[in-house]
Amino acid sequence: MYLVAILAILIALIVLATTKLKLHPFLALLAAAFIGGFMYQVPLLDIVKHITTGFGGIMGSIGIVIVLGTIIGVILEKTGAAITMADSIIKLLGNRFPTLTMSVIGYLVSIPVFCDSGYVILNSLKEAIAKRMNVSLIAMSVALATGLYATHTFVPPTPGPIAAAGNLGLGDNLGLVILVGLVVAAVTALAGLFWANIFLKKDIELEAPVVATGPNQELMKTREEYGVLPSATQAFTPIFLPIILICIGSVVAFPSKPFGEGTFANILLFLGHPVVALLAGMISAMFLLKGSGKRQQFHDYVAEGLTSAAPILLITGAGGAFGAILKVTPLGDYIGTTLSAMGIGLFMPFIVSAALKTAQGSTTVALVTTSALVAPMLGQLGLDSEMGRVLTVMAIGAGGMTVSHANDSFFWVVTQFSRMRVSTAYYAQTVATLIQGVVGMITIWLLSLVLL
Template sequence: MSGVALIITFVIAVIVMIVAISKFKVHPFLAIMGIALLLGIVVGIPLNELPGTIGAGFSGIFTSIGIVIILGALIGIILEKTGAAIKLADMVVKVVGKKRPELAILIMGWVVSVPVFCDSGFVILDPIRKAMRKRTMTSSVAMTVALSAGLYTSHVFIPPTPGPIAAAGAVGIGGNLLLVIGLGTIVSIPTLIAAYFYAKYIGKKIKASDELEDKKKNVKSYEQLVKEYGKLPSGWLALAPIIIPILFMTLGSIASVLKWEGMLMTICSFLGNPMMALTAGLIFGIILLASCHKLKEFNALTNETLKVVGPILFVTAAGGVLGKVIITAGFVDYIKDNAAILSTIGIFFPFLIAAILKTAQGSSTVAITTTAAIMGSFAESGTMMQALGLTTPVAAALTVMAIGAGAMTVSHANDSYFWVVTNFGGMKPEEGYRTQTMVTLIMGIVAMLSIFVLSLFIV
């Protein structure tokens, strides 16, 4: 299958999947896997190749973020059981005050995700989000949306995250990352503001599972929680399991950007790998357990973590299967082949292409890198950049921003980040569409409008 029929089939498949999950209460794992299988058959993937395609999509998620989610969740439960998360929440509240916790977690996410993938960042910061909610009695959903939005914004706009770096190189400004970082920071501001107000709004409309549980039982006050832990751990011990992985991943990103060589590059790349960085964080988590005289609980905490993380991993992997089937069906190739049809819309062109690819296959990084490859270098003749009149370094940097805005529009069931946010945030899939999907739509549109206004003055 090819052409418009392929697009129509994809849209129908997504609609059927959403209806199955939200209206008929089919488990997301079964709904996504079933739709992926049927879609593969309908679009004409050879039957003898379809099992391999499904297997590749499923295993790909475990390869990329499976272990990261497990390690991050284990660190999180250690922070929770030792009282370290409450200590960290106390430290944050002392800096920003109790009145705007959503703003605090939004900015925290935005900063952390500059060197760290948003999936990993959410898992790492989730214990702080939960503790801050209890500390300030703020909406859990508002805190979840704010954290997700902060992480996602820098993930698509600001190097050294791999997507923006790859896009900058593809459009010809790989040697001018400072310009990309500067524009990324500027575009982030209206995007974060829009996300903040939406988080505040939707937090009043939806209640997460932990809030519903609080209503069914007598909620312990913050002071009672602190007394249960006895003496809280020191600020350094509480911070180390989180800050060490962030520092290691930052080091790896710096080494990549500066193109270090030899043994130094090897060591930095090893330590900067999210799996290795979180392993180091877990080691400090074990030290934290020992300092609180709870090391004997480590085995039980590991079992508890695996029970919690299992459903998240399998649903996330199912989303990877759907994305792989869509790619194999030729959707991305079709967009590439017909890019010229959309070329009359100027700076909105890369946004639209990236948004289509993001919505179709789920990965923001894939959407960014694919769209950037379609655009080509601003300095080379015959490229889409030349055809659109985007022929200066500033125009190229704005193109990277437009690609990033499209690549966040929208996060839904075939995106691993969607399931990380909804599951860790204690929300149902249909609530995820009202929160994660809707906030990414708003952020993408606001970001693109901001980019268009900038283009009127600086291009």
């Protein structure tokens, strides 16, 4: 029992450090790793070794992937490709189902672009469609926000799911994570859409129009400021090319060896490795650059991507260090045996991730911390198979979206740019994320009955 008590103390310390003390999650996780080593009585000379090995191991398996995915997202954001993707979806779906259109736009755009940035980029488009079709701005805002949130939480190359997959030993098999993530994300997006449609006919008073200031002002570009927008093919290629290559690589790696074991299969495996696939996606994104000074543009976007990726890399590495300490303790055996007897299986990572998300606000921190914590227990929980690990990533993701409220930056982005009152946002946006998380977890549990 004392093993669980120590774990509870460590989780409480992480939450307290990141919320009340405003300590960066990197330092909070690193401190938890050291404190955990002392409390679990890991030999003193081994504590630093396990921490550095855990940090380096996760960086080696997933660090470059996070950086490349972030750079692709920055290029798509800055070149107007996200606007082109939105326009293409509107042309495809037409004007009959405005909230569905916004949900699908969010679902696709947030695969490479952070949901916060995606919402800001698409805000003016959402407002224009709502006005043109005379539908509730609240409904359109929730539909867009929940569509963005779905793939942001479940589908690589978004950093959170990538980091969780890396912690759980799936760094070289992201294809399966992507395929399952797309399905689970679609169900949660539909759940968010259902909640958004409740507000279609409601007349809810809004705040005064928001004035963009500070770092968000640059993101509030009009179509004219983007100049000539890229074509649909150019805009979608940096997203779908790496996903297709990764999925092909996963198929080639199936135990049945559908492509054999010759040179052709090896080439496909090489191209399907997440690092190579995302490098191909980044190269295709370079064709989105326009005008003079393309080299400088590319340099600036890469620099911005590196700046955005750095905190995620540090948090992910610290999560790996924390997980490495937990792996060398008897905690995994004890909790695994106890939870197996209770029969809660996949619900354990969901509950821990949801508790962390609700307490400290960051989905990425919840995914990284929970995946590091759960990794040593997979065998005892009966989740040590390839599909078991994938579904564990999904369960952690479902918890990581439950719930978005005042300590989450995305909550404030949605609230301010949608001109919602805070009380309205709690009812519309926070409840929507609660529904998404619960529906997502039920979907994952149903999948586990079939796939495990």
